[in-house]
Amino acid sequence: MDLNFLSPVQDLVLAHNELLSNQVLGRKLKIHSKQHGIPDLTNVKMAIVGVLENRNDVNYIGEEFQLSEIRKSLYSLFPGNWHYTVADLGDILKGETVADTYFALQETIITLLDNNVIPIILGGSQDLTYANYRAYDNHLPMVNIVNVDSNFDLGDSSKPIKNNSFLGKIILEQPYNLFNYSTLGYQTYFNAQEEIDLMDKLYFEAYRLGEVSNNITLVEPVMRDANIVSMDLKSIRSAEVSTKQKHSPNGFDGKEICAISRYAGISNKVSSFGIYEYKASKDDEATSMLIAQIIWYFIEGVNCRVQDDDFTLEDKYQKFTVLVDEQQLIFYKSNQTGRWWIEIPFLSNLNNKLKRHTLLPCMHDDYVDACKGIVPERWYKAYKKNSV
Template sequence: MSNYKLANKENWKGRSSEKELYLHEKVQFSNIYEPVTTSENTRIALLGYSSDEGVERNLGRVGAAMGPDTIRKQLGKMANHLKSNTQLIDFGNLECKDENLEKLQADLSSSVSTLIENRTIPIVLGGSHDLAYGHYNGLVTHLKSGEKLGIINFDAHFDLRANTNGNNSGTPFYQIAVEQEAKNEDIKYMALGIRKDANTKELFDFAESKKVNYLLQEHFSINYLEHVQLRLIQFMEDVDYIYTTIDLDGFSSAFAPGVSAPSPMGFFPDIVIESLKLIIESGKLVGLDVVELNPNYDIDDQTAKLAASLVHYVIHKL
């Protein structure tokens, strides 16, 4: 396996209550090789993908490797409203060894599969968006014959670039699409917040050739809430399970300055929260990740707090 490091408990600090009023008091720690096995009703697994090799290959700003621990530091300070029989378990980080991104993706797939086997809901903290390929494949291993796993990606980019020169942060859904095609199946992929200025005509053409569902950024806003909800419902009705991935660079840089590819033209948190609410209420969500936090460029931890708040929302809605 790629460099694997146990969770650093020093990342989980905050006010002390001795009543588990804060998440740093609630979180538990475990080894990916020896997952926790209890009879708890709900178990949420945090796993870090501490790499920005994919961003560097994609000519982006490096620094996302520090994202997972930075998110933990903000999440730990937040209030705990989880039920007493819900476990929040930190399984540490996978790190990229010898620039071998492909090995890291395979190891993430194996790790996610292990977490699913042990009845946990994986939440992967990134890290560059190439983690989506490994996360998806880890979830797919548990599908029964005929079942479909849909992808919902909150992002400014399709990430459907060809991996002719190797995998990177812009290729994960291309990789999945090609592998699905080899199995005579279509990729079930919905992208929310796509920007025309961030995707070439070739990428739009490829997306349409693969029957990708997408909403442009100009229509992915609270002003179009009913339309967004309708499109989400239509997509989710056609699949059995949902894998959700949130690329922080899809948000306006007013909310997320600390990302690999910032833009002021992104979407707002309110429409993402409303969409997540609908996804979770469907009962089909089986895995989620938050990617592309780059602490090197963050301002007053604003992007890290956004990422942590999204995770906080999800784990309390599950």
């Protein structure tokens, strides 16, 4: 198993862990330590991987950071009624170049995916999402990314990759594996109008902060269709975090970001989850505890997964057909969970990207809208993207 790029969890974290109650999460994890090496991944469902790389941050001025405070906070939490095993595989250190770090992360994620382990990546700068995406080149034909962020991070793809422009690289570099990209919680004043227009032109999905805050359940169908979830800590409002982490007075509060994380965990498709843009500071308790709770809720979500998307057995679902503007919309509702899907017509005469995307997760509200003659926006964008 190719996990040679990982260095063990620091001794000071392990010493702190020894002082905790036997019931805490830290005592139940399989931990990569100097003494025992990399743990056996048999029966492990999720693995934490730290990446100490932030050189492609546009504001990088040579600062180093560690993840020990986050680990201490996480280890001290009590697990839920969970049936899956979680490992902490330690950290990928900075490579000679950033490209070396990307390679190390990519190879590590490939190994974990091949072993059906979900990586939980704790990172420096968010451009590491690019390496995460590239790990899927031979894993899935088309990839859906959800970015929880105040920015789209499109940037200028003709320039070297940075944490505010990694999406441009993902869209334009071969092999082209990106099918859908969704941003949750974008704030209009942080994004150029040209970028907002481009997101629209590419039929990508973008949900404003106010939209998501007003109805957090919007997140669920978006996450249900995601393979990679990338969370930028700058999407959290400054009141919730420590000094260096403060970015904007507006953003998600602690409860919302944990709910989003849980929705990511519940999704049967999400196979990697990353938290980025961590900035360590002396008064770090609030940030490290919030990140620990975000991870806790993701693990909780994975433990609550239900396989409800098998539509081969007729007693497992209900089917509804609605006619809107001469277009037949077909909805499915799971009897087990009450979750909804909408069918995207298969356009066989085209070079079709949608071999496995014929059912799109949606909400009950989309069905209600269709009954009123309104075409659901998610369906329209997926249909258009499939027709391009």
